[in-house]
Amino acid sequence: MLRVTQTRQAFRLSFLAVLAGPILLCSTASAEDASNIDPGAYIAVTSDCVACHTAPGGKPFAGGLAMKTPLGTMYSTNITPSKIYGIGEYSEADFSRAVRKGIRKDGSNLYPAMPYTAYSYMTDQDIHDLYLYFMKSVQPVERAPPKTALPFPMNIRSSMMFWNILFRNNTTYQPDPSHSAEWNRGAYLAQGPAHCGTCHTPRGFLMQEEASKAFGGGSLGSWYAPNITSDKISGIGNWSQDEIKTYLKSGHIDGLAQAAGGMGEAVEHSFQHLTDADLNALATYLASTQPVRDPADGNLSRFALGRPVSSADRVRGDQPIRSEDNPDISGAELFMGNCASCHNYKAQGSRDGYYPSLWHNSVTGASNPDNLIATILFGVDRHVAGAQAFMPGFGGKKTDAVQLNDQEITKLTKYVFDTYGRPQVSVSPAQVATIRQGGPKSPLLVLSRIGIAGGTIIIALGCFWLLRTFRK
């Protein structure tokens, strides 16, 4: 039993790890405007298959995207119709079982980096269309991506069976007749193919989505997928449906929020290509979700905090001209030297909205500092409607032109929260270091190996005891 428990824990933690990867590392491969293309292609865009199943600069759906997790590097698979390297030999039933049940044609389990728990809601018709699209419209790529080889014991795929027994949904979406067709369409998209809850719903003890807090906000890797319930303080209950729609379409609303990290990629690869009808349906559904309140938010919505304050007043006139960096540099000076040239000296952003204001901003008004830290470290790179929204990273990559250290990012983050957002938020260099390395490191490998070693010793002792007893 000990072994089973340890393995199950291994999976709940590895789920966290592998979940973070694909969302953060999605490629920039773009999909065409989905409204004019065949229904299967549209489902593929809605489900955002391309994001994870395409390596940077690689052929669409040929896999090979490296997802660095605290447990090792995973690679997405080739899902082109190649008979040798892809899914060319899959029947529609095989395909359906892989997408909705997380089981490959050869019977082995997928890791839940593939969001099959959400895809399990997908209708037979959508699965059929998706299958036809992959088989008929996707170009086969005759190349194998690198194989995922997680270290022991994460390499035991079959242990996913236990997790599936507990948490996999086994029926397709069931329409709720008390709601409109539009609402049902939105609910289907959000819970099924668009898999919103995969990131936005917090996870329980065994890494299952906590149904009671659906869309209430969850951590993934370096980023935090915020509360998108209809709560007026913690969620997006004060957004108009037009705003929700505009946000999904563009990833940007002046004075409210801008998409980065996983959401930036979701807008880029998926939402911007959805039909207006589907975006309206999503907005309708999201406006009706069960509100979830985060006590940490008090009575302050993250969208309405802060005001324009000049940072120049705090730094001019008392500093010498330096020929080396000041180790005691203040947050205000870091802001002026690194941020103000684009976001402006009162953090008011630019008039055209390309550079957002840092007050009245979802990220600086949040109770959780992760997204501000992650944005400074990793920047923003969102391509929508042929235009790029870009902010450089400040040291998240070792190649970034400007490298801020953990102390500097701590001071800068705290200054921005204090001056332009939610002053109560605390930030530590350790938090910055954690986010820099991709989120909390899992102690799992050590734990599970200790557990397995412990189990092995118990079994060995048992055998020894039996042997002795037998000999007696």
Add this chain to the structure above:
Amino acid sequence: MPSTLNSDVVIVGTGVVGCLIAEQALDAGLSVLMLEAGPRVSRDTIVENYRNLPPTLRNHWNAPYPPKPWAPHLETRTPTEAASYLDLTGPNAKAYEQGYVRYAGGATWHWAGICWRMTPDDLRLKSLYGVGRDWAFSYDVLEPYYARAEHAMGVCGPGDPALQWPPRTARSRPYPMRPIPFGPGEQRLTDVAATLGMQNLPAPQARNSGVSFDGRPPCCGNNNCFPVCPIAAKYDAATALPRIEAKGGRIITNAVAYRVETNAQKKVEAVHYYDPNRTSHSVSGKIFVLACNGIETPKLLLLSADDKNPRGVANSSDQVGRNMMDQPKLIADIEMSEPLWTGVGPVQSSSIMNTSQGDFRREYAGAMFRMENMARSTLGGLAALEKGLYGKALDQEIRRLSACTARLTVEHEPLPLPFNRLTLSDKKDWLGLNRPRIYYDVGDYVRRSAENYTVPLLKKLATALGATDIKISPEFLHSDHIMGGTIMGNDPSDSVVDADCRAHDHDNLFLPGGAAMTTGGSGNSTITMAALALKAADAIVGQLNHA
């Protein structure tokens, strides 16, 4: 403690030339060690240095880069300060007040980012016009390296061949980014210049236009390229330093190279440097690259004179330190009755190039004309204050001077003249090293051009812009394009380096960059320096892989 280090490739200097070669060598699997005389300072520190300067120093491009005592460079806040490092003599000493910085990242920290290629004719002055020298190779040889340099640095430029320079020549690759649009002042200049047959072209520039490049953001028009791009939208070599380190390169700062040591086989064995405690260290390697700019490179070679190399290292030809070039510049500060509105976009973003070519070059120099696109508010503010105005009248005058004034410049192509010479001054710097002494005379070729050609044309252009007052600088000024001091050529008896910037005298010593340039042309020198750097890098990698 003195240390002894070793690397496949040892590069002295962390400017654009050194950094491009470092990356090429690292990509080829070679180990790289770089020495930088000055400190490594973060962008935010330099940006805040600039903003903390009093307005009177805002136009002193070196002011936000205070030098360390062991790595002095020219500062110009006072005449005494200006005389404290470069020891300049000759009729046009003022035209060699070169404003480079000895900081990690080098002078690209405060370059304009302008990337005019030289033309096929610029490389054949001797055979076409009987003046200057011919390069060791033709434009066709250089072209692929220009293209590689444009993609290495991220140069934006026009896709329309009619707007490309040089005209009527094939490009092997398009610019990686579209051009930056003209501001209102530049558009006006373009229209006015066209009436005089002068074509104002959108300048190719190492500045991200509308999109990111290499993880650096698009230009957002801070109009702050001099003295620092606050957001690294403009390429500068400092942006390459983290990438070099991520690839395994090692960078030692505050390390002042003072001697290049050769052995009996005429190979370079080591470079010696001082740290800030005046302790000497040495670095050995297989290939040595001196990329410390056109003044510091010849200075270091001359400083390295010993029994084996009595005239200095790489100097059997006696050409090290000779042929010092820059584009002698004249400026016209003009006032107009109508607003022109410079200041939208980068500080420089266009130039008139067709004035640099033609048969007249038998007699006098070609030249590039340009309007500075700096916002004029600081200058206008200072000038208005000097008039003793206050209140509403002051505000009005600042507005008027910001809108209705402009600076036109003309930069003349130089000839390589052996008497324009860098030698070792008997004056010493903080470390006890000889300071560079430079004799500079722009020469009759340039003077004739100014008299017969450029100054009359400059006045015509100013008048056509509606100038009511024109003040032309009384003497030639510097353009900060340091060229010629280790001149390239095929004949080892009258040149220092070969076509790959390899020293004729020492086959494991490379001297790439501006100093190798055989002629200067009228345009900014950096893109040619970068192309030569990549050509040298190919030779270095080839030489080490062959060995």
